[in-house]
Amino acid sequence: MTKPVCYSTKAFSAASATSALSATTIERRQPTPSDVQIQILFCGVCHSDLHYARNEWAFTQYPAVPGHEIVGRITAIGTGVKKFKVGDTVGVGCLVDSCRTCPNCREGLEQFCDAGMVGTYGATEKHLGTPTLGGYSQSIVVTEDFVLRMPANLDLAAAAPLLCAGITTYSPLRHWKVGPGHKVGIVGLGGLGHMGVKFAKAFGAHVVLFTTSASKVADGKRLGADEVVISTDAAQMTAQAGRFDFVLDAVSATHDLNAYLNLLKRDGNLVLIGAPEKPLPVAAFPLLMRRRSLSGSLIGGLPETQEMLDFCGQHNITCDIEMIRMDQINTAYERMLKSDVKYRFVIDMKTLA
Ligand code: NAP
Ligand code: ZN
Numbered sequence: 001m002t003k004p005v006c007y008s009t010k011a012f013s014a015a016s017a018t019s020a021l022s023a024t025t026i027e028r029r030q031p032t033p034s035d036v037q038i039q040i041l042f043c044g045v046c047h048s049d050l051h052y053a054r055n056e057w058a059f060t061q062y063p064a065v066p067g068h069e070i071v072g073r074i075t076a077i078g079t080g081v082k083k084f085k086v087g088d089t090v091g092v093g094c095l096v097d098s099c100r101t102c103p104n105c106r107e108g109l110e111q112f113c114d115a116g117m118v119g120t121y122g123a124t125e126k127h128l129g130t131p132t133l134g135g136y137s138q139s140i141v142v143t144e145d146f147v148l149r150m151p152a153n154l155d156l157a158a159a160a161p162l163l164c165a166g167i168t169t170y171s172p173l174r175h176w177k178v179g180p181g182h183k184v185g186i187v188g189l190g191g192l193g194h195m196g197v198k199f200a201k202a203f204g205a206h207v208v209l210f211t212t213s214a215s216k217v218a219d220g221k222r223l224g225a226d227e228v229v230i231s232t233d234a235a236q237m238t239a240q241a242g243r244f245d246f247v248l249d250a251v252s253a254t255h256d257l258n259a260y261l262n263l264l265k266r267d268g269n270l271v272l273i274g275a276p277e278k279p280l281p282v283a284a285f286p287l288l289m290r291r292r293s294l295s296g297s298l299i300g301g302l303p304e305t306q307e308m309l310d311f312c313g314q315h316n317i318t319c320d321i322e323m324i325r326m327d328q329i330n331t332a333y334e335r336m337l338k339s340d341v342k343y344r345f346v347i348d349m350k351t352l353a
């Protein structure tokens with residue numbers, strides 16, 4: 001394969017695990033026949049961006065350009081592109097390619113590609129052999145099969161976090177068929193958690209939010225929770241023990257999983273979607289006693305991500321966001337670490353001009 005010609009685009013990157021993000025210029029490939037080039041309008045700020053920028057998962061390649069909740073407008077298309085045209089409003093989530101031939105890819109579960117999905121950042125760019133660089137930039141080039149259509153009725157900035165926070169919560173709730181008659185716990189009211197509350201409510205479950213932040217009780221109810229439990233209050237936790245069919249844990253930091261396993265009924269399932277830096281100890285007895293399960297879930301494949309976007313279009317579901325300028329990203333990270341975001345920062349990418 002001959003290497004495509006590249007062009008330069010502005011971006012924000014981290015030079016090391018301890019350095020602040022700052023302005024830079026990066027190289028992207030010119031669109032190959034199957035590619036679209038997207039002018040990025042908005043990019044959500046996922047806690048994974050912070051984990052990655054600071055090498056908390058120990059696979060960061062520097063300079064690192066995070067960002068995988070991307071919405072924008074197509075500015076150029078390759079000669080073979082069939083699904084999109086210049087001017088279309090589109091989204092790009094956490095993955096930009098995969099092998100496309102393994103059983104998981106054939107089932108539309110590209111996030112579990114046997115050859116390893118190509119993440120929007122931190123993977124290897126197939127054409128250039130260089131690290132993939134994410135959405136904190138003015139433009140991106142992506143093969144058309146990994147580009148999503150944005151519903152026309154949704155506010156684009158508020159829809160951007162659907163590309164990760166949305167699909168990461170939608171997918172496990174759908175996979176485990178959460179719906180009417182189920183009692184569902186959502187742990188952590190951050191970017192993922194607030195979408196978990198919205199989707200679980202939209203699917204008809206009885207939703208209980210578990211939060212460490214007393215200041216989020218009213219918001220939790222406004223977002224759709226039937227009950228809100230302050231998880232640091234032992235009496236409130238004990239009162240909920242053994243009652244849940246399903247708990248979705250979206251916490252970004254070290255916390256006691258056993259306290260949430262104890263919430264489950266017989267055969268109940270605790271699904272981890274949070275990805276804390278350090279391992280979380282699990283005691284045997286909370287699992288053994290009621291034949292409980294502990295599971296995990298990773299984002300979602302392309303077909304399900306489009307299904308989720310279409311569902312949001314039909315039901316008018318978007319994220320609660322706070323818009324920031326690109327140069328506010330370092331402050332935004334510090335605030336995210338203090339759980340001080342309601343409930344997703346979104347970067348207005350024209351501020352990178
Ligand atoms: P976020 O917006 O920072 O939300 C995390 C929430 O966790 C906070 O708002 C807080 O909620 C709670 N929390 C934080 N520190 C805590 C602590 N020490 N103890 C208990 N609760 C704490 O983060 P996010 O963007 O939603 O991401 C959450 C996690 O999911 C991250 O680890 C991220 O990397 C991961 N993630 C995984 C996937 C996947 O595919 N599985 C996809 C995207 C992100 P309260 O204030 O309500 O307590
Ligand atoms: Zn994410």
Ligand code: ZN
Nearest residue numbers: 099102105113
């Ligand atoms: Zn594959």
